[in-house]
Amino acid sequence: PKMQKYLLHNSVGPEELPTLKELSTSEIWKIWSGASRYIHRQLLQKRAVEIGVGTFGLVTVHASIEEGKVLPVERPVFILSKPLRSFYNLECDEVKISDETPVVQLDFEDIAAETHFRQEIVEQCIHETLLCFAGALRDNKEVEFSFR
Numbered sequence: 163p164k165m166q167k168y169l170l171h172n173s174v175g176p177e178e179l180p181t182l183k184e185l186s187t188s189e190i191w192k193i194w195s196g197a198s199r200y201i202h203r204q205l206l207q208k209r210a211v212e213i214g215v216g217t218f219g220l221v222t223v224h225a226s227i228e229e230g231k232v233l234p235v236e237r238p239v240f241i242l243s244k245p246l247r248s249f250y251n252l253e254c255d256e257v258k259i260s261d262e263t264p265v266v267q268l269d270f271e272d273i274a275a276e277t278h279f280r281q282e283i284v285e286q287c288i289h290e291t292l293l294c295f296a297g298a299l300r301d302n303k304e305v306e307f308s309f310r
Contacts, residue, residue, distance in 0.1 A: 166245075167214075167289075167293075168292060168295075168296040169245065169246065169249045170296050170300045173300065174296070174297035178290070178293060180286075181283060182287065182290045182294070185283075185287060189287075190291065192277050192279075193279060193284050193287045194291065196273040196277035196279075197273055197284075200268060200269060200272060200273050201213075204218075205218065208220065208263065209264050210264070211265070211268060212265050212267055213267075213268055213288070213292070214289070215243060215295060215296060216240055216242040216243045217240070217259065217265065218238060219238070219239060219241065219259035219263055220237065220238055220239070220259070220263070221237055221239050221258070222236055222237075223235055223237050241257055241258075241259065246299070250300065
């Protein structure tokens with residue numbers, strides 16, 4: 163599976179990140195913004211999105227609204243893939259997306275059209291960023307990955 167490429171035995175060197183080196187920070191931000199909007203659209207349609215290192219999906223949580231009243235609320239979550247968790251020996255909360263939820267991959271063509279980047283640039287940018295993410299996990303660095 164394509165997730166195997168994020169199970170790193172060695173640190174990620176700059177030679178593995180040719181696209182990120184060519185792009186400006188704001189270009190990388192634009193591509194990930196496009197990916198984020200794509201994920202958001204899928205979640206609104208009750209689909210989960212698998213991105214190579216894990217899956218974005220919705221889980222139902224119960225929010226207390228007033229004395230004794232509970233409201234089921236759908237909350238977006240990111241669940242790191244099991245092989246990645248065990249490979250990097252990570253502790254994660256056990257969260258599960260419903261088995262009925264259809265799972266889709268990122269649609270690079272769609273994101274490229276929306277962000278006005280070539281499809282292979284979008285694909286490489288996302289792949290190389292995830293490589294950096296995996297590299298940070300491998301080297302035990304703290305990672306903050308924000309999505310709007």
